[in-house]
Amino acid sequence: MSKLILSFEGTMLKTVDLNKERITIGRRPDNDIQVDNLAVSGLHATVTTVLNDSVIEDQNSTNGTLINGEIGKHTLRYVVETATATPYQEFAKTMVIRRPDAAAHGAHAAHAEHAPPLTHAAVPAPRPAPAAAAPAPVLSREAALKILTGSAAGRILDLNKSLTTIGKAGVQVAVFTRRPVGFFVTHVEGDVFPLINGESLGTQARQLNDQDTIEIAGTKMIFIYKT
Amino acid sequence: MALIDALQMISLSDPGMVRDLNEDSIELRPELGIAVLADGMGGYNAGEVASGMAVSLVAAGLAQFWNAATLQTLDRKAAILLSQTVLQQQVQAANAAIFSKAQNDAECQGMGTTLVVCLFYDDFITVGHAGDSRLYRLRNDVLEQITRDHSLLQEQIDSGMLRKEDAHLSNNRNFVTRAIGVDPVEEAEIHTYEVLEGDLYMICTDGLFGLVADDEIQMTLGALKANLDLAAQQLIQAANDAGGTDNVSVILVRAIKSFAVK
Numbered sequence: 001m002s003k004l005i006l007s008f009e010g011t012m013l014k015t016v017d018l019n020k021e022r023i024t025i026g027r028r029p030d031n032d033i034q035v036d037n038l039a040v041s042g043l044h045a046t047v048t049t050v051l052n053d054s055v056i057e058d059q060n061s062t063n064g065t066l067i068n069g070e071i072g073k074h075t076l077r078y079v080v081e082t083a084t085a086t087p088y089q090e091f092a093k094t095m096v097i098r099r100p101d102a103a104a105h106g107a108h109a110a111h112a113e114h115a116p117p118l119t120h121a122a123v124p125a126p127r128p129a130p131a132a133a134a135p136a137p138v139l140s141r142e143a144a145l146k147i148l149t150g151s152a153a154g155r156i157l158d159l160n161k162s163l164t165t166i167g168k169a170g171v172q173v174a175v176f177t178r179r180p181v182g183f184f185v186t187h188v189e190g191d192v193f194p195l196i197n198g199e200s201l202g203t204q205a206r207q208l209n210d211q212d213t214i215e216i217a218g219t220k221m222i223f224i225y226k227t
Numbered sequence: 228m229a230l231i232d233a234l235q236m237i238s239l240s241d242p243g244m245v246r247d248l249n250e251d252s253i254e255l256r257p258e259l260g261i262a263v264l265a266d267g268m269g270g271y272n273a274g275e276v277a278s279g280m281a282v283s284l285v286a287a288g289l290a291q292f293w294n295a296a297t298l299q300t301l302d303r304k305a306a307i308l309l310s311q312t313v314l315q316q317q318v319q320a321a322n323a324a325i326f327s328k329a330q331n332d333a334e335c336q337g338m339g340t341t342l343v344v345c346l347f348y349d350d351f352i353t354v355g356h357a358g359d360s361r362l363y364r365l366r367n368d369v370l371e372q373i374t375r376d377h378s379l380l381q382e383q384i385d386s387g388m389l390r391k392e393d394a395h396l397s398n399n400r401n402f403v404t405r406a407i408g409v410d411p412v413e414e415a416e417i418h419t420y421e422v423l424e425g426d427l428y429m430i431c432t433d434g435l436f437g438l439v440a441d442d443e444i445q446m447t448l449g450a451l452k453a454n455l456d457l458a459a460q461q462l463i464q465a466a467n468d469a470g471g472t473d474n475v476s477v478i479l480v481r482a483i484k485s486f487a488v489k
Contacts, residue, residue, distance in 0.1 A: 052398030
C-alpha cells in the first residue's frame, strides 16, 4: 500500500496509509490529515487513490501545492512522477506542502537554508520511463548516406529517423532502419532488388557496414558511420 | 470488385523478448472480409485457450451467418445492420462458450480475452471490440485510433482524472474493464465506418502500442504500406527493440480498391 510521509523542517511527523479512496488534507480538524499551520488552507488538497494510482488535487488553496518541488497550483497532478523500480507496495510516495515563497524565492534566507528537500529522502531513484514515452533508443553512432550519382549527387542524407525510405514509389523502394544494434536496409517494393556492394539484396534485411555501397533505382550511394 | 481482390490482409504474431508463451490469437478470412484478433489472459496456457477459442469461434460463426446467399437479397443499409447483429451474436456466443469452459475446466479457471473483430463489405467496416486491443486506421498517412479501450486508464482519462499524456506513468495500465469469457454475459462495442480506397487498417494487441509510440507506428505504416509484410515485421521488431515485454500481434488490411457491391 502506498503511504504519505508528513514532514516539517526535515523532521518526519507521521506517515499516513493511503487506504481510503479519498483523503483530505487541510488545517481544519475534520480533515483526514490535519496540518495545523497557518500556511495550510482549511481544506488544502485531496488525494484520490484508485488501485495503484494516487492523484493529488489542490482544492484551490491559498498557497498552492507543490509536487516534486514544482511550484504553483496544480489542479490535478499525478503523484507518482518519481515512481520507482521497487514494487509499488514498498514504495512510499512523498508529497510536501509548504509555503511557496520559502521554496521559490528563498525569501527568508535562514529558513530556506534549513528547509528540507522538497522530496523526502525516502523516495527511491526514479525508474526508467516506460518505453512508449522514452525517446527512440540512442545509438552510440550516427550514420548517413552519401549520394554518389543522379540529380542528388553529393548530397548527404542523415539516417536520423528510425525509418528512411529511398527510391521511386512503384518502381523500386528500399527502407533504411535504425535499430539499437545498428543500421539495416530492406527491400520494400519493385521487381528489382537493391544492390549492396554489387550483390542483390534479396528480400531479407541486411545490416550495413561502414563504406558499403548501395544502388537503389539506378542511384548509387555509400553508407558511412559518422565519427 | 471482389473482396479478395480489393483487400490485402496479412498478419504477424510474436511472443516478444520476455514471455515464453504467445497468448495472442489471430484468424483471417480474406474471402469474407473477416479479421479477428484476441489477446488472452489467465494462468498456465489458459490465456492461449481463451484467445484461440475466441478467434476461431467468432470467425467460424461469422462465416456461417455472413454469406453471399444471405447478402444478395440485402441493400447496403440492411447489410450494415446485419453485420452488426451477426457480429454481436457471434461475440456473445463465443463469450458464453469461453465462460463455460472456464467454469468446467480447472486449468482454465479465470481465463478471458480481449477481442477485435472486423467485417469488411460494400465499402464499409463493422468493428466489434472488447478490452484493450485496438483498431487503427491510416488514411492520407495520418494514423487514427478507431476503437476506444475498455480499460480503467481510458475511464480515468475520460473522467478527467488523468491526462492522456500522463497515461504512460500510471501503474494501472493493465486493468481492462471488459473482456470476453469472464462473465456469463458480455457484449462487444460495435461501430460501422465508411472505407475509402487506400485506407490501411491495423488491428493490434497492447504489446505493440504499449511499446511503440503512435507517431512511430504512423511513420512505419506510411513508409512501408506498399509492402505490408515488411511493415508488420518492422512494427514487431520495433516493439521487441523497445523491450518486447509482451506478446505482439498485428493484422494489416489495406483497401487497394473499392469493394462496393453495386
